[in-house]
Amino acid sequence: MIDLCLLGTGGMMPLPERWLSALLVRSQRDVVLVDCGEGTQVSWRYSNWNFRDVGTIALTHLHADHVAGIAGVLFMIAHSNRSEDLTIFGPPGTYQVVQALTIVVPRLPFTVRIVELEGGETHTLPDGLELSTLKVDHRIPCLAYRFTRHRAPKFDAERARALDIPITLWGTLQSGSSVDVDGQTFSPDQVLGPPRSGLSVGFVTDTRVTSDIPNFVRDAELLICEGTYGDPELRERAEKRGHMVFDQAATIAREANARRLILTHFSPAMLDPDNYLHHAQAIFRHSSIGQAHQTITLSFRDE
Amino acid sequence: MIDLCLLGTGGMMPLPERWLSALLVRSQRDVVLVDCGEGTQVSWRYSNWNFRDVGTIALTHLHADHVAGIAGVLFMIAHSNRSEDLTIFGPPGTYQVVQALTIVVPRLPFTVRIVELEGGETHTLPDGLELSTLKVDHRIPCLAYRFTRHRAPKFDAERARALDIPITLWGTLQSGSSVDVDGQTFSPDQVLGPPRSGLSVGFVTDTRVTSDIPNFVRDAELLICEGTYGDPELRERAEKRGHMVFDQAATIAREANARRLILTHFSPAMLDPDNYLHHAQAIFRHSSIGQAHQTITLSFRDE
Numbered sequence: 078m079i080d081l082c083l084l085g086t087g088g089m090m091p092l093p094e095r096w097l098s099a100l101l102v103r104s105q106r107d108v109v110l111v112d113c114g115e116g117t118q119v120s121w122r123y124s125n126w127n128f129r130d131v132g133t134i135a136l137t138h139l140h141a142d143h144v145a146g147i148a149g150v151l152f153m154i155a156h157s158n159r160s161e162d163l164t165i166f167g168p169p170g171t172y173q174v175v176q177a178l179t180i181v182v183p184r185l186p187f188t189v190r191i192v193e194l195e196g197g198e199t200h201t202l203p204d205g206l207e208l209s210t211l212k213v214d215h216r217i218p219c220l221a222y223r224f225t226r227h228r229a230p231k232f233d234a235e236r237a238r239a240l241d242i243p244i245t246l247w248g249t250l251q252s253g254s255s256v257d258v259d260g261q262t263f264s265p266d267q268v269l270g271p272p273r274s275g276l277s278v279g280f281v282t283d284t285r286v287t288s289d290i291p292n293f294v295r296d297a298e299l300l301i302c303e304g305t306y307g308d309p310e311l312r313e314r315a316e317k318r319g320h321m322v323f324d325q326a327a328t329i330a331r332e333a334n335a336r337r338l339i340l341t342h343f344s345p346a347m348l349d350p351d352n353y354l355h356h357a358q359a360i361f362r363h364s365s366i367g368q369a370h371q372t373i374t375l376s377f378r379d380e
Numbered sequence: 381m382i383d384l385c386l387l388g389t390g391g392m393m394p395l396p397e398r399w400l401s402a403l404l405v406r407s408q409r410d411v412v413l414v415d416c417g418e419g420t421q422v423s424w425r426y427s428n429w430n431f432r433d434v435g436t437i438a439l440t441h442l443h444a445d446h447v448a449g450i451a452g453v454l455f456m457i458a459h460s461n462r463s464e465d466l467t468i469f470g471p472p473g474t475y476q477v478v479q480a481l482t483i484v485v486p487r488l489p490f491t492v493r494i495v496e497l498e499g500g501e502t503h504t505l506p507d508g509l510e511l512s513t514l515k516v517d518h519r520i521p522c523l524a525y526r527f528t529r530h531r532a533p534k535f536d537a538e539r540a541r542a543l544d545i546p547i548t549l550w551g552t553l554q555s556g557s558s559v560d561v562d563g564q565t566f567s568p569d570q571v572l573g574p575p576r577s578g579l580s581v582g583f584v585t586d587t588r589v590t591s592d593i594p595n596f597v598r599d600a601e602l603l604i605c606e607g608t609y610g611d612p613e614l615r616e617r618a619e620k621r622g623h624m625v626f627d628q629a630a631t632i633a634r635e636a637n638a639r640r641l642i643l644t645h646f647s648p649a650m651l652d653p654d655n656y657l658h659h660a661q662a663i664f665r666h667s668s669i670g671q672a673h674q675t676i677t678l679s680f681r682d683e
Binding site: 090091092093115116118119122123139140141144145146148149152153156173174177178180181182 | 393394395396418419421422425426442443444447448449451452455456459476477480481483484485
């Protein structure tokens with residue numbers, strides 16, 4: 078299962094009624110904050126997510142509207158009594174920018190590890206959530222993120238019983254290791270069903286359309302994708318500035334065979350993104366406009 | 381005349397319903413922002429003050445809740461098409477902190493001049509508003525500010541006419557310079573009335589009570605002063621952390637012979653400062669609780 082909370086949907090600058098685009102992702106005990114513009118700590122307080130739980134911050138890129146709130150968020154995490162390490166992923170330059178911005182929070186009660194990524198990496202977080210990256214195409218280095226909860230094959234209890242494997246060893250087999258019973262070795266494939274698809278969510282913002290994106294978010298249960306402009310006539314402006322219009326995001330969702338698309342990162346000039354939603358829905362029916370503090374729970378298909 | 385807009389009233393961290401303490405001050409064409417925590421640019425948008433007009437930012441000290449929003453505010457000022465220089469005043473260390481925080485707004489279309497102050501200085505802004513500072517007593521170097529609009533003595537037109545001074549020279553005399561008329565010199569004191577008191581506002585936050593503060597804000601039309609805690613029983617905690625309780629702020633207002641006191645910089649733990657206002661009013665009747673986006677116009681007494 079993956080829980081999500083969209084903290085905001087704005088691009089460029091925070092507005093009274095529109096927090097900057099940022100996302101909370103939780104799967105088991107892995108909790109990730111994706112992007113962190115000014116005001117993210119305030120928007121966060123409208124949710125019921127605990128600052129303490131965040132072990133990972135993933136930055137798409139180093140423009141102010143995606144990173145300027147990092148000092149405030151680290152300060153809040155510190156005040157929530159977290160003492161465990163925290164990892165910040167981001168594109169090249171992240172170390173320098175985070176070091177600079179956190180000059181006003183000099184003492185944190187936990188270690189911050191900063192990992193700069195080029196795109197193309199996969200990291201597994203402590204509780205198994207997989208984070209992978211793709212280099213996308215903005216005006217400065219920028220990453221798209223995909224979060225995946227893999228799913229173990231189903232354990233066939235009937236076969237395990239038929240093979241006389243003690244129940245205390247089932248967990249070992251389920252986690253993929255062989256076991257010995259009275260000199261006889263049993264391997265996982267003897268008691269596990271076929272592979273099962275996991276669950277994933279893509280977060281793609283501040284990029285032009287690139288040919289890699291659909292593959293990167295292929296079969297995602299949810300794609301959260303920027304639509305800086307709604308009006309398809311602004312495509313040229315969007316491309317010039319390293320962004321997309323709604324129908325381009327919808328085309329990615331369709332090509333990727335995503336199950337659902339949520340649009341985000343709206344230009345301050347677009348007062349009501351709903352007015353343009355039909356441009357996305359004409360291409361990909363399951364498109365919607367992101368709402369601040371919207372929470373989404375993604376479950377495995379047959380649960 | 382001095383116009384003010386209180387952008388927020390919170391200390392320590394911005395909250396959904398309480399922006400961080402910051403103040404806009406305007407007198408003629410001098411516009412000053414005092415303090416700039418995270419979210420100041422958002423709170424600012426609830427007012428009708430133009431970002432473009434701000435030529436001075438005055439920082440009390442370099443804790444995150446007073447400075448972390450500086451990149452966002454400079455970004456907004458840049459987007460408002462300001463091209464004139466901007467001056468940032470602050471305590472020692474301001475240069476380093478502002479340089480660090482503005483790493484995410486690398487290109488500004490105006491020159492930013494940073495002036496570090498120890499306290500005790502007086503600067504006159506381009507349109508005549510006087511800014512003076514006092515070193516106060518927090519956990520790190522901190523400044524209180526006083527803004528004064530001085531007032532020229534009244535021009536005595538009758539006397540000027542009696543002396544046969546051409547009307548075209550009245551302005552020169554009024555601004556304090558002598559004039560020559562047909563070889564005869566007239567000095568300002570011949571046509572000006574007695575000195576008139578100016579108009580001033582004090583902004584005092586993040587400090588313990590010090591013996592200098594009442595003198596620094598003497599006879600201020602308005603004192604905006606921190607009251608981090610309302611409950612007088614928290615005085616010891618306040619002093620330990622470099623703050624004040626309401627009745628201490630009220631005592632300063634009374635000793636200073638201020639005309640009016642507005643309390644600000646409330647602890648996040650104090651949900652309703654109004655509950656404690658009577659502690660201030662018992663000492664200084666004209667005390668009130670600061671409200672976000674409250675605007676105040678101070679006028680010369682006999683205008």
